Amino acid sequence: MEKIRRASHAGSWYTDNPKKLEEELDGWLRASGLVKSPDVRGVIAPHAGYSYSGRAAAYAFANIDPSSVSRVFLLGPSHHYYTPKCALSRATVYKTPVGDLPIDLEVNEELKATGKFELMDLHVDEAEHSMEMHLPYLAKVFHGYSVKIVPILVGALNAENEAMFGRLLAKYVDDPNNFFSVSSDFCHWGSRFNYTHYDKNHGAIHKSIEALDRMGMDIIETGDPDAFKQYLLEYENTICGRHPISVFLHMLKTCSTKIKIKFLRYEQSSQCKTMRDSSVSYASAGAKVDA
Template identity: 25%
Template sequence: MDNTRSPYVAGAFYPDDNETLKDDIKSYMAINTPELEYKKLIGVIVPHAGYKYSGHTAAYAYSIIKKNKKNTFLIIGPNHYGFPSYPATYSNGYWNTPLGYARINSELAEKLLLKSDIIRDDKEAHTVEHSIEVQLPFLQYIFGDNFSFTPLILGNQSAAVARNIAETIETLAEKPFIIISSDLNHYNSYDKNNELDQILINDIIEMKILNYYDDIKKYKLTACGYGAIATLMAVTKQQKGKIALLNHSNSGDYSSDKGRVVGYSAMVAYK
C-alpha cells in the first residue's frame, strides 16, 4: 500500500505476531474499570512503554475509549529525540502494525496545518518515534479498521506550544477524541518514583498548568510527554471539564527491578 509507515517497534515494545498481540491486548482489557459519570469525553492520557510493563495501565484508558462514540482520534506524543523542534504531523496515508493498516485522517491533519502557525507536515519526523505507534494496536483491537487517526509529535514541549495546539483544537467545529501518549517519571527507585508521579498526577488533576511546569523544573520531573499532557490540560480547561485518574503503576509492578522504574498513568478528561 502506497504512503504507508511500517512498524518501528513491533517485536520490541509489543508482539509482532498478530494472534499473540491480540491475545495480549485481550488479557489487558479484562479489567474492572472505575465507574465514571460524564456527559462528554474529551480525551485520555496513556503510557507508551513496552506492553508487558504498561499495557495493564493503558487498558484502563482504552476501556473508556471502547465506550466512546467517536472514532476519530488525535494522538499527541513526544518526540523523544527532540528534533525537529516543531510539532509535526503525518498528513495522509496509513500506518501498519501486525493488526493491519490504520488510516490517517487527512482532513483533520489539513485543518491543523491550516489553523496553526507552528504545526508542520513532516513524515520523516515520525519514522523512528514509538510514542504514537504503540497506541494503534489497542485502537485496532477495539475498532478494527473502523477508525482514523492523526498523529502529532512534539519536539519543543513548552507551555506556549501546548497552548497554541490547544487553541488550534478549540477552533475545530468537530473536535477529535484526544489521546495523549506519555509515561511519567523515569529511573528512580520504586517508592521515590511513585512520590514524584503523585506530584505530576495532582498537578494534572488540578489543571494548574503554570504550577505544573514549575513543579517539573523544581522537582526535576521526567514525564517524557509533559507538553502533550499540558495540551490536554489546556483543552480540558477551555471546555470547563475535569481530569480523573483511572490507574497508576510503574514498571516495578511487573518486573523484579524496583531500583530503576518508570511510572505509568491512565487518566481521562471529561465533562
C-alpha cells in the same frame, strides 16, 4: 497515493503476531474491569513496551466507547527528533498487526494551513514509538468502527507554544466525535536517566518516586497548565510526555466543554530500593465530560 507508516516497533516492543496481540489486549482490557463511557473524550496512557506498560495502558483504553467517536487525535512526545514545534505525519495510513488506521487527511490539511506545524519525514515518524504504542489498542477498541487518526508529534515546546497549540486545537475538543490519546510515561528514575530525586520522608525510594508522581498526577487532575509547569520546574520530574500533557491541559482550559481528567492506574516497572536501581512509572487517565 497511499503512504504507509509501518508498525516499526512490532516484533520488539510488542508482538507482531496478530492473534497473540489480540489475546493480550483483550485480556488486559477485560482485567481492567472498566465500562465504556461516551463521556470519556480523551486518555493519557503510557508508551513503553507492552511487557512493561501494556496492562497499565488498558486502564485508559478500556474506557472508550467506539460508537461515539469518528476521529482520534494522537499527541506524542518526540524522543529522537528535535523540533521546537509540533509536527504532522506525511503518511496516509498507520499500520498495526491488528488493523490499520487511516489518517484524516482533511484535518491534517486544515492544521497544515495554520502554518504552525512542520511535517515529519517518514523515517522520523517510524523511529518514534510514543504514538505507535497507542495504535494497537486503538485498532482493537475501534475494530468494526470507522475511525480516522490525526497524529501530532509534540516537540520541545516552550510555555508560550504549549499554550498556542492548546488554543489552536481547543475547537476540536468541542466536537464530541473527536477523541484525544495523549502519550506519556511518568518518572524515569535512576542514574541512567540522570534523575535520582529522593525524599527520605516517604521511606523507600520507590515510595518517594510514587509520592512525586502522584503530586504531578493530582496537579494534572486540577486541569491547571501553569501549576503543572511550576511543578516540573520545581521537581524536574522526568515525565517524558510533559509537553503533550501541557498542550492537552491548555486545550481543556480553552475549549467550551467542561472536561475533567482522572487517573485510574499507577504502576512502576520495578521497585527501586537502592541508588543503583532504576525504574519508569506508568500512569493511565481518562478525560471525561464533567456534567
